[in-house]
Amino acid sequence: MDVNENDFVMMKKPHPCGANEWKVLRTGMDVKLKCVGCGRIVMLKFADFKKGFKRRINS
Secondary structure (H helix, E strand, O other), X not given: OXXXXXXXXXXXXXXXXXXXXEEEEEOOOEEEEEXXXXXXXXXXXXXXXXXXXXXXXXX
């Protein structure tokens, strides 16, 4: 999986606001994501991110 900072990704489950697009702010042991719909920032463990990752969006 090749995901870098400032990439846009789609996750399997949508955020409660309805959007399922996320901007990657930071990668490493944890992945910091920002919801494109509402701007909420969340941090996921890399293993949880890999499990919920669907695809990269070309933007």
